[in-house]
Amino acid sequence: MSTELPVLKPADFASDQDVRWCPGCGDYSILAQMKKVLPQLNVPLEDTVFISGIGCSSRFPYYMNTYGLHSIHGRAPAFATGLKSTRPELSVWVITGDGDALSIGGNHLMHALRRNIDINIVLFNNSIYGLTKGQYSPTSKVGHVTKSTPHGSIDQPLNPISVALAAEATFVARSIDVNAKHLIATLTRAAQHKGTSFVEVYQNCNVFNDGAWDYMKDKATKADNVLELENGKPLIFGGGKKGIQLNGFKPEIVSLSDVPVDDLLFHDETCPNPQLAFLLSRLQHPQFPEPIGVFRCVERPTYDGEINRQVSAVMEEKGKGKLSDLFSSGDTWTVE
Amino acid sequence: MLSATDQFTPTNKPSESVNGVTVRLAGDSGDGMQLLGSQLTNTSALSGNDVATFPDFPAEIRAPRGTRAGVSGFQVQFSAEEIFTPGDGLDALIAMNPAAMVTNVEDLKPGGILIVNSDSFEEKDLKLAKLDKNPLESDSLEAYRLIQVPMTKLTRTAVAETKISAKLADRCKNFFAMGLVFWLYGRDVEPTLRFIEAKFRGKEDVSRANRLALIAGWNYGETTEDFASTYQVPAAKLEPGTYRNIMGNQALALGLVAASQLSDKQLFLGSYPITPASDVLHELSKYKRFGVRTFQAEDEIAAVCSAIGAAFGGNMAVTASSGPGIALKGEGIGLGLILELPFIVMDIQRGGPSTGLPTKTEQSDLLMVMHGRNGESPLPIIAASSPADCFNVAIEAWRIATQFMTPVFILSDGYIANGAEPWKLPEADELPPIEVNHPSSGEKPFLPYSRNAQLARPWAIPGTPGLMHRVGGLEKEDGTGNVSYDPQNHQHMVKTRAQKVQNVAEVIGDLEVDGPDSGLLVLSWGGTYGTCRTAAKMCAKEGLSVAHAHLRWLNPFPKNLEDILNRYDRVLIPELNTGQLRLLIKSEFSANVEGFNKVQGKPFAVSEVIEKIKSMLT
Numbered sequence: 001m002s003t004e005l006p007v008l009k010p011a012d013f014a015s016d017q018d019v020r021w022c023p024g025c026g027d028y029s030i031l032a033q034m035k036k037v038l039p040q041l042n043v044p045l046e047d048t049v050f051i052s053g054i055g056c057s058s059r060f061p062y063y064m065n066t067y068g069l070h071s072i073h074g075r076a077p078a079f080a081t082g083l084k085s086t087r088p089e090l091s092v093w094v095i096t097g098d099g100d101a102l103s104i105g106g107n108h109l110m111h112a113l114r115r116n117i118d119i120n121i122v123l124f125n126n127s128i129y130g131l132t133k134g135q136y137s138p139t140s141k142v143g144h145v146t147k148s149t150p151h152g153s154i155d156q157p158l159n160p161i162s163v164a165l166a167a168e169a170t171f172v173a174r175s176i177d178v179n180a181k182h183l184i185a186t187l188t189r190a191a192q193h194k195g196t197s198f199v200e201v202y203q204n205c206n207v208f209n210d211g212a213w214d215y216m217k218d219k220a221t222k223a224d225n226v227l228e229l230e231n232g233k234p235l236i237f238g239g240g241k242k243g244i245q246l247n248g249f250k251p252e253i254v255s256l257s258d259v260p261v262d263d264l265l266f267h268d269e270t271c272p273n274p275q276l277a278f279l280l281s282r283l284q285h286p287q288f289p290e291p292i293g294v295f296r297c298v299e300r301p302t303y304d305g306e307i308n309r310q311v312s313a314v315m316e317e318k319g320k321g322k323l324s325d326l327f328s329s330g331d332t333w334t335v336e
Numbered sequence: 337m338l339s340a341t342d343q344f345t346p347t348n349k350p351s352e353s354v355n356g357v358t359v360r361l362a363g364d365s366g367d368g369m370q371l372l373g374s375q376l377t378n379t380s381a382l383s384g385n386d387v388a389t390f391p392d393f394p395a396e397i398r399a400p401r402g403t404r405a406g407v408s409g410f411q412v413q414f415s416a417e418e419i420f421t422p423g424d425g426l427d428a429l430i431a432m433n434p435a436a437m438v439t440n441v442e443d444l445k446p447g448g449i450l451i452v453n454s455d456s457f458e459e460k461d462l463k464l465a466k467l468d469k470n471p472l473e474s475d476s477l478e479a480y481r482l483i484q485v486p487m488t489k490l491t492r493t494a495v496a497e498t499k500i501s502a503k504l505a506d507r508c509k510n511f512f513a514m515g516l517v518f519w520l521y522g523r524d525v526e527p528t529l530r531f532i533e534a535k536f537r538g539k540e541d542v543s544r545a546n547r548l549a550l551i552a553g554w555n556y557g558e559t560t561e562d563f564a565s566t567y568q569v570p571a572a573k574l575e576p577g578t579y580r581n582i583m584g585n586q587a588l589a590l591g592l593v594a595a596s597q598l599s600d601k602q603l604f605l606g607s608y609p610i611t612p613a614s615d616v617l618h619e620l621s622k623y624k625r626f627g628v629r630t631f632q633a634e635d636e637i638a639a640v641c642s643a644i645g646a647a648f649g650g651n652m653a654v655t656a657s658s659g660p661g662i663a664l665k666g667e668g669i670g671l672g673l674i675l676e677l678p679f680i681v682m683d684i685q686r687g688g689p690s691t692g693l694p695t696k697t698e699q700s701d702l703l704m705v706m707h708g709r710n711g712e713s714p715l716p717i718i719a720a721s722s723p724a725d726c727f728n729v730a731i732e733a734w735r736i737a738t739q740f741m742t743p744v745f746i747l748s749d750g751y752i753a754n755g756a757e758p759w760k761l762p763e764a765d766e767l768p769p770i771e772v773n774h775p776s777s778g779e780k781p782f783l784p785y786s787r788n789a790q791l792a793r794p795w796a797i798p799g800t801p802g803l804m805h806r807v808g809g810l811e812k813e814d815g816t817g818n819v820s821y822d823p824q825n826h827q828h829m830v831k832t833r834a835q836k837v838q839n840v841a842e843v844i845g846d847l848e849v850d851g852p853d854s855g856l857l858v859l860s861w862g863g864t865y866g867t868c869r870t871a872a873k874m875c876a877k878e879g880l881s882v883a884h885a886h887l888r889w890l891n892p893f894p895k896n897l898e899d900i901l902n903r904y905d906r907v908l909i910p911e912l913n914t915g916q917l918r919l920l921i922k923s924e925f926s927a928n929v930e931g932f933n934k935v936q937g938k939p940f941a942v943s944e945v946i947e948k949i950k951s952m953l954t
Contacts, residue, residue, distance in 0.1 A: 082649070111638070323594055324765075331581070
């Protein structure tokens with residue numbers, strides 16, 4: 001007997017709501033790729049839930065024909081934790097942005113990651129506040145001139161990948177909004193990972209911070225600026241001509257005409273220790289090419305798995321509780 | 337091996353029968369006064385007395401030793417009659433040091449028994465208590481029956497055979513005091529012996545030492561000439577049934593578990609530790625046998641948000657906190673309100689504002705839970721009136737939350753949370769079930785914000801085919817639930833949400849009045865129930881025309897409230913705040929309302945309320 005699931009198509013995941021992002025926004029591409037990823041996961045529409053906070057990216061759930069919760073600013077991981085802990089069979093996605101996840105919601109992001117609750121967090125990073133019309137964000141570079149920083153930002157930006165790794169994340173990856181193939185592959189891996197998956201997506205805000213990631217996208221520059229991570233493979237970029245080598249603790253760019261491939265740094269996303277992943281997260285433009293792909297993918301018990309395991313274990317050991325026993329636990333006396 | 341019977345010989349002294357006794361135990365916060373108090377309460381309850389307690393302790397875990405700030409107290413009234421409060425004036429005060437004595441002796445009735453540990457009245461102790469001279473050597477205590485007991489020395493001698501360290505030996509002196517108090521009031525030591533055995537399992541010497549101290553205290557009472565007689569408090573005539581002693585937060589937890597079983601819903605608590613609400617988290621985390629999931633969140637905001645996530649998933653979701661935490665949860669609660677999802681928010685009130693008085697009681701969050709959210713955001717509010725009542729309140733709150741698809745506030749307070757009283761165990765099979773429905777499919781397209789006659793929307797949960805829908809904090813179009821900025825729709829939705837909360841009044845029943853139909857009405861809410869009921873009854877006994885009504889629901893008000901208010905010439909509202917219910921009543925009704933307000937971090941004394949009533953009638 002087979003209970004075949006109906007074959008879903010990307011269009012099945014589109015809700016009846018008009019998409020209202022600015023024309024040209026990077027969010028459109030991410031939405032399109034998500035709709036291609038989901039049918040491949042064999043999860044029914046009704047078992048999929050999108051939860052978001054506040055911001056442009058957080059409108060995402062309205063556009064998906066799944067269950068959705070557009071919550072409050074920065075707290076989406078907390079809603080997701082409550083839902084997934086009690087309904088572990090659901091596939092839960094958190095859609096967030098750089099302000100939502102790293103500023104007002106920094107605390108919840110950190111704790112979701114360390115707990116390793118089995119949800120997928122996709123952070124749309126455009127290094128700007130879009131919905132409030134153009135203030136600098138926690139990932140804006142020092143000197144960034146915005147409405148709230150007319151003399152340039154003086155805040156040291158956060159690196160989302162480094163933050164995730166420091167918060168004990170078990171799956172950490174990065175992709176780019178318009179790199180459809182890479183984004184699909186990355187989101188698919190995130191969905192398959194058991195535990196919190198954290199995916200940073202470089203996303204263009206064409207109104208308030210246009211071109212922020214052009215160096216990663218332009219044909220002329222991307223070869224030198226993008227380092228595509230592949231597990232077990234040497235770190236090569238620049239059209240196969242350059243690589244990254246480790247000199248002590250310092251990464252260095254070397255030419256493959258000078259250095260044999262075997263002497264390059266090799267990627268190992270499964271390394272129990274996050275040091276390599278952290279080192280890779282610190283490779284930043286313009287000194288280095290910036291890595292995309294999976295930085296880290298390791299196994300650890302999930303929060304939802306454990307919270308339910310404890311309940312089952314107690315029930316198995318002591319049996320299901322009876323209210324009358326509960327009421328009369330402790331010292332009682334009877335009045336005739 | 338020691339046995340209870342051969343060590344705790346029944347007294348040979350004469351025994352005086354009294355109706356009720358109020359005892360306060362006071363010492364350093366590390367002296368074990370709370371433990372002593374809870375043992376005395378428990379054993380009194382087991383002997384059939386009605387009991388009511390008032391633990392009172394500092395916020396600091398170990399405030400500086402011997403200082404007035406470090407004094408921890410536990411008051412218990414045990415009685416042969418039905419009682420509603422832990423008592424006003426003390427019949428006996430046990431003070432373990434000078435600081436404990438001077439900060440509490442005012443409450444001792446003239447002629448009351450004052451037992452002190454005379455070993456702790458040395459110069460350094462007096463200095464710590466900021467006393468110039470030894471009050472035991474002055475005539476300031478003449479009004480009382482002062483009994484000086486060298487407890488430290490006697491305890492050390494009693495436990496010497498166990499060879500435990502001097503430090504450990506000194507820690508046993510609360511059991512010495514307990515032995516003496518148990519002897520004085522003819523209490524049964526058995527439950528306490530069982531407690532010692534369980535508590536100190538694996539530490540045999542400590543267990544034995546505490547037992548020896550308890551015996552020594554008991555025997556001291558029998559031997560000393562300071563006491564000519566003991567006191568007996570006969571069993572109270574409580575309603576027939578099986579009872580246990582219960583504290584407010586325990587009863588809340590049990591009520592929540594019961595509600596989850598009655599509605600066949602999995603219970604999820606998202607909570608962040610805060611005094612005096614943490615015990616709800618502690619209690620519920622023990623009940624995994626009942627399928628309870630507890631989540632200690634990273635902060636108060638995550639706690640309420642996780643609960644909303646669980647509610648969205650179709651669970652019985654709850655969160656518990658106190659004032660500062662509720663303030664943080666405000667935005668999340670507002671979201672829950674517009675999502676129209678059922679969940680419970682418990683506010684175990686404490687003294688405020690800000691961090692305020694974490695371990696002291698107050699009723700000053702009423703206006704916050706009523707109005708403390710952005711936008712037009714009414715929610716049902718129910719308040720517990722006593723420790724045992726917390727059980728019923730939890731069930732009722734969940735019934736309303738699910739019936740009307742709304743978050744519901746439960747107000748309790750530190751006095752109820754930590755206070756204890758006998759709880760008549762309900763028959764589990766006789767508790768009415770709570771019916772909860774989730775649509776399984778139905779008309780297309782699915783309308784998540786369609787409404788029934790009571791204006792509740794359907795609770796469609798993830799995993800249900802065909803009912804996929806999106807909800808969020810943006811204003812909803814009625815019916816579809818789609819985002820809507822339409823001006824008329826917004827006004828309609830604001831009114832609809834408010835009307836839905838008003839509709840709760842149809843099912844909560846009428847307000848009941850105890851007493852005459854005219855004259856003065858005492859109107860109370862929350863933890864002041866017992867005090868107000870006792871005060872009104874005592875005034876009525878004296879022939880004054882005084883009635884009492886107690887509000888269980890603060891929002892909406894019972895439908896007959898206006899009629900009741902109109903019957904009385906004057907209405908007195910005693911509150912442990914500066915007049916929050918009074919403000920709500922005055923804004924809605926034209927009654928002749930007067931407040932009686934106290935914000936000292938402690939409950940009203942019955943005598944205070946009586947005095948106020950009399951001042952209004954003369």
